Amino acid sequence: MMTMLRVTLLAFSLFLSSAMADDCKGEELTFTFSKIKANEAFSLVANYADLQLVMDHTINESRPIRFKCLHWRKAATHLARAFDLSLKIYNGKMYVDR
Secondary structure (H helix, E strand, O other): OHHHHHHHHHHHHHHHHHHHHOOOOOOEEEEEEEEEEHHHHHHHHHHHOOOEEEEOOOOOOEEEEEEEEEEHHHHHHHHHHHOOOEEEEEOOEEEEEO
């Protein structure tokens, strides 16, 4: 569990620094992963948007993902499409399900 947290925090700091380097505006973000699990990708976006992630724990697929200066909400929508998942955002929570 602690290793996963470290990896997630490292990935989050890397994608934030990348977003700044790309001169993204407002709530845009940038990140590139050759392979990332759905829960990790949604966790990064939810953390960035200051939302609580509520996600089906049986979702464990991985995909390559790349965003460049994309608004966090569009990034979440893109992730949902890439992983063929349902996404709802309301009341400070990001809900992800099959």
